Amino acid sequence: MHGANQVIGKVDHARNGFNPKDILTGWETGTLSTAKDGRRLRKFEITAIDKEIEIAPGVLFPAWTYNGRVPGPTLRASEGDLIRIDFTNSGSHEHTMHFHGIHSARMDGVPGAGQVAPGETFVYEFTAEPFGCHLYHCHSFPLKRHIHKGLYGAFIIDPDPDRHPEHADVARSRVLASPANREWQEFVMVMNGFDTNFDDENEFYAVNTVAFAYQHDAITIERARPVRIYLVNVTEFDPINSFHIHANFFDYYDHGTTLTPTLKTVDTVMQCQAQRGILEFSFANHEPGLYMFHAHQSEFAELGWMAHFEVV
Numbered sequence: 265m266h267g268a269n270q271v272i273g274k275v276d277h278a279r280n281g282f283n284p285k286d287i288l289t290g291w292e293t294g295t296l297s298t299a300k301d302g303r304r305l306r307k308f309e310i311t312a313i314d315k316e317i318e319i320a321p322g323v324l325f326p327a328w329t330y331n332g333r334v335p336g337p338t339l340r341a342s343e344g345d346l347i348r349i350d351f352t353n354s355g356s357h358e359h360t361m362h363f364h365g366i367h368s369a370r371m372d373g374v375p376g377a378g379q380v381a382p383g384e385t386f387v388y389e390f391t392a393e394p395f396g397c398h399l400y401h402c403h404s405f406p407l408k409r410h411i412h413k414g415l416y417g418a419f420i421i422d423p424d425p426d427r428h429p430e431h432a433d434v435a436r437s438r439v440l441a442s443p444a445n446r447e448w449q450e451f452v453m454v455m456n457g458f459d460t461n462f463d464d465e466n467e468f469y470a471v472n473t474v475a476f477a478y479q480h481d482a483i484t485i486e487r488a489r490p491v492r493i494y495l496v497n498v499t500e501f502d503p504i505n506s507f508h509i510h511a512n513f514f515d516y517y518d519h520g521t522t523l524t525p526t527l528k529t530v531d532t533v534m535q536c537q538a539q540r541g542i543l544e545f546s547f548a549n550h551e552p553g554l555y556m557f558h559a560h561q562s563e564f565a566e567l568g569w570m571a572h573f574e575v576v
């Protein structure tokens with residue numbers, strides 16, 4: 265039937281152990297202490313686990329996961345933190361955690377530098393820089409299989425306002441849970457796809473894994489409050505993915521590494537795999553209602569990457 269291009273039924277989020285609604289605002293900030301050199305030390309614990317997940321109603325996918333979820337936890341740190349990640353591989357294949365950021369060769373998370381055999385552990389350590397919207401993923405080979413099986417997640421570094429006096433207000437608004445930040449509605453969206461029959465093409469597309477999740481259960485936006493989206497593309501097999509918003513325009517910060525927009529007043533942005541950025545927009549002058557957002561590759565939209573904001 266026209267207009268009903270979607271899936272029927274519901275995904276069992278409880279069985280998956282994660283809900284796309286919670287992933288949107290679930291920030292993993294780790295455990296804080298003081299390092300020997302006096303810096304703030306931020307520790308995370310990550311375990312790779314093989315796990316079957318439901319990516320569309322009744323469609324099961326044999327995923328490889330970080331901490332049992334796809335995408336893995338959204339790791340959030342502050343610029344300049346010393347980051348320590350205790351990584352345990354409880355999966356059936358060798359895996360790594362390769363971070364997009366600045367670190368030493370030893371900490372690159374590739375075969376020969378932080379690849380972890382099943383049952384083993386590795387500790388990654390590096391300084392959180394540069395500030396921005398980043399990601400991490402497994403870098404074992406074959407790379408496309410290890411990534412698309414589900415081993416990826418967002419990695420956000422909030423800017424330190426003291427280091428950016430020229431745009432301190434903007435920086436402060438990005439510091440999680442600061443008074444300025446609480447005015448914003450922040451969401452993390454990882455664009456992904458799933459090749460359920462292993463023919464190197466995706467059968468389903470999504471934001472945060474579950475096809476049509478935010479079409480069935482719209483994301484509530486309080487219209488008076490500005491919106492910030494940390495958008496990351498990890499889609500395998502297709503050269504690009506995209507984000508398009510209806511009836512509105514946004515400013516875009518490519519990689520999130522600047523405090524002034526790199527694109528202004530656009531309603532669509534495309535990203536290649538591993539490209540990411542921050543979107544900022546407002547529905548303050550809109551009437552309440554449902555506003556679509558989706559990939560502007562129609563095929564992706566029809567196969568799951570279709571969603572709604574509900575402005576209230």
Ligand SMILES: [Cu+2]
Pocket residue numbers: 357358359360402403404410411415
């Ligand atoms: Cu892997």
